[in-house]
Amino acid sequence: MPMRKVMKGNEAAAWAAKLAKPKVIAAFPITPSTLVPEKISEFVANGELDAEFIKVESEHSAISACVGASAAGVRAFTATASQGLALMHEILFIAAGMRLPIVMAIGNRALSAPINIWNDWQDTISERDTGWIQFYAENNQEALDLILIAFKVAEDERVLLPAMTGFDAFILTHTVEPVEIPDQELVDEFLGEYKPKHAYLDPKRPITQGTLGFPAHYMEARYKVWEAMENARQVIKEVFEEFEKKFGRKYQMVEEYKTDDAEIVMITMGSLAGTLKEFVDKKREEGVKVGAAKITVYRPFPIEEIRALAKKAKVLAILEKDISFGSGGAVFADVARSLINEKEKPIVLDFIIGLGGRDVTFGQLEEALSIAEKAMKEGVEEEVYWIGLRKEIL
Amino acid sequence: MAVRKPPITTREYWAPGHAACAGCGCAIIMRLATKAFSEAMEEKYGDPDAFAIAHATGCMEVVSAVFPYTAWKAPWIHVAFENAAAVASGVEAAWKKLGYKGKILAFGGDGGTADIGLQALSGMLERRHNVVYIMYDNEAYMNTGIQRSSSTPYGAWTTTSPPGKYSIGEDKPKKWVALIAAAHQIPYVATASIADPYDLYRKVKKAAKIDGPAFLQIHGPCVPGWRIPPEKTVEVAKLAIETGVWPLFEIENGDIRNIKFQRFPKDGKFKKPIEEYLKLQGRFKHLFKRPEAIQELKEQIKAMWKVLGKEVELP
Structure with missing residues (x-):
């Protein structure tokens, strides 16, 4: 046993x-x-x-x-x-x-x-x-x-x-x-x-x-x-x-959560996926069509799985705890690479979040989601956002 | 008619066809050391092949293992420049679990041992792995084209210690890694030279038969790096011993008060002046216009002998 x-x-x-x-x-x-x-x-x-x-x-x-x-x-x-x-x-x-x-x-x-x-x-x-x-x-x-x-x-x-x-x-x-x-x-x-x-x-x-x-x-x-x-x-x-x-435990390259009718899918990795699923539950109760996806395998990158996911959504919002200075987040680059030759593709936005142990709060996820919603309605202004920065000490 | 056993085994683990320069001193080390290892393994375990080699990046690695060829007739691994001792640690640990009887031989040049690999070497020695580490000392980074290492002797020309208006060439004393190894109080530390193959053979064999770590620093002249003719390799190495430049010694269990010396003049007076050693080598040519630098080198050699507990006179 x-x-x-x-x-x-x-x-x-x-x-x-x-x-x-x-x-x-x-x-x-x-x-x-x-x-x-x-x-x-x-x-x-x-x-x-x-x-x-x-x-x-x-x-x-x-x-x-x-x-x-x-x-x-x-x-x-x-x-x-x-x-x-x-x-x-x-x-x-x-x-x-x-x-x-x-x-x-x-x-x-x-x-x-x-x-x-x-x-x-x-x-x-x-x-x-x-x-x-x-x-x-x-x-x-x-x-x-x-x-x-x-x-x-x-x-x-x-x-x-x-x-x-x-x-x-x-x-x-x-x-x-x-x-x-x-x-x-x-x-x-x-x-x-x-x-x-x-x-x-x-x-x-x-x-x-x-x-x-x-x-x-x-x-x-x-x-x-x-x-x-x-x-x-x-x-x-x-x-x-x-x-x-x-x-008896199921694993997938990419694990989707409430994505079937989602307009916006927030993608992340690691423990943040737990927080994100709770956040999605909360937003679903409020009537927001948002889903979550967790990348379990980052190398090899799940290109096909991301393509399948992209077909469902209008916006993919990447939440990632890493940065390639002068370009953006690494997961963002890999997601973009997966979609580049797709005929129809969603907007892809990158949110740099939770670096160096900064707590990722629902407030920060709200901020990312509202940027994604705005981009969905009005178009993309920027691609890479830093979320949860303490602007007062910058 | 009785057949005498050859003093050095006829088995070979370092095959001809490798790409070392004509007259390469360190290639002689590879060949002799593996032969000695094999004889030790035969005597200890009844199996002459009971060893594997972990090799640092460097001349001897590059010339011996160009895919799809190999000069090695023993199991051999190269990983990187600074980690031969750590790789050897891992191989030794694996062999223990696999139940193999035998010993691991690690090779590194002076750059891979005295400089970039010193930390990994210290770790391996301190952890008492059953590994013999051989530093083949050609006294500079020869593989990258003759840059100074901390094992380059005072006064030597290298491409990064060129003599000039403000430079006499290399301006630091040679670092003796054998003494650093001895400070780990490991069972066996020795220096050797290709100019005394029987001494080299005996020491490698002894090191290989000991349980636990051993370290050898072996002098191997480099034809292009020392600017010597290929046929002078052994002669130059021999002069290093005879002039007091290269000490031959053994230290057991870190007991530096009981160093055993080989070919040391009884009265401490070396008969041949170091100039005889220096003049054969292009790397020291400029020193003959700078007698004060030769004097300084002599003082450093005396100081080195003093550390070893010997007062010497150099003519």
Whole structure:
């Protein structure tokens, strides 16, 4: 029987790692993710998890040790956030290029400067081009589930790419919620043992990994990463279905909420989706035709799902906790990219919201919605809005 | 008729056909070190192949693994410039869980070890991973075209330490990573040189047989970087030992009061002047117009020996 426990998001991530039975974990403490390696150390110390836990001296070495372990042929896991993920940046590309299905839990946190330990998605969003699959969790249950799912997708032979699962700093990492812990036996069935055919450091079958790719070969190697990420679309759907059959919880690339007759659909990711659904309920009571959509898989970006969603609405309002200075939000750019060649497309507006742990209130959502309503009636004035700024201190 | 066992194994893990320069000193390190490792693994585990290599970005990585070719007959991985020690840590941890018996060998140049990889190296040593880390020291960033590293000796020309009106060339003393490694009180630290292959072989073998981390700093001349003719590689390295420029020593368990020296003159008096070492190399050519710089280099070498607990005289 699955066990229900009240736990923090970080504990849920540590439980997911325990259930997945990685043989090597390498991690370095960073707020708000520190509890993940702490909890895993406890599991290892108590003999509940049979793994080598390498207490590395930096996140750069954490991911490097995971690359070494994964390349040697075992399941590897790490956890980090923010500056720690940024320090890993260089090696993230290499992990993907070497086709190593490492899984990483991220407590989504803002990047310096100013230094800030609270939630936004700038850390993982900034790694969107590295070749890692990206999941975003709405609650602690999703954090656990999407880490298990990440292992399954990453290790699929059609994919063989690393994957990260993000869950919002403090809002999830440090907040307790009831979480169902799946049965170990079922997880063992679901994941199986990791037996790579492409990456191992076995003296009986010596291979060379991490070669120099001249212009004659480099582009094809990169194309194979693109192809693997394209394959991941189908694999993720299959894994979601299998997960639902086994564990009873349904996941979708994009989860829609009251969108069928919606004129305006507000799109977001992570824990904000919870707030947004409540907001939609409130507005529905007031008779406003608004719906919500949550992007669960950000890489590969759910292009087809966004196209289908766009057919329903007059305005897509993106609420996102990240910014690409000089352009706009990253999700906005991806949504726009998905629709650019559609014959009929809705207005797409971008709302930068909740950076660095700024609370996202109904008031802010009202403001975004009213801008969207105005654009629907009178046309687009601007495309990118910052919501919830304290104008008095600017 | 009895057949004598060759002093160095005939097994090869570093295959011909790699793209290193003619006369490359560090290629000699690759070949000898893997042979020594293999012999150690054979003696310790009964399996000469029981090792894997983690390699930092650098000359020896670039010349040995150009897709779709490889010069490596052992399992080998390269990830990035600064993380060979961390990658080796991960491989070692995985091998433990896989139940493989054997040891991990890490290679990094002086840039990848003394500079950008120093933190990862320290972490690996401090955590006591079962890894032998070999720093192949050619005393500059040769792979990127001869820029100074913290292991570049005083006075040397490099492209970022050019001699000029306001410069004598490299103006800082050489950093000895072997001593930093020793400060971790790991089981075994040694220096070696391609000019004494038996000493090199013995030390790598010893390091490989120890349980826990070991560090070796091995002198490997660079033909284009030191501006020497390819046939002078070994001669130059030999002169480094004979003139007192390159110390050969072993430190066990961080006990720096009991350093074992090799080829050290009993009376502490080196017979050959360092000028004999310097004059063969284009990188020091300008020093002969600056006798005060040669004097300064001598003082630095004496100071280095003093740190090692030896008073020396240099002619």
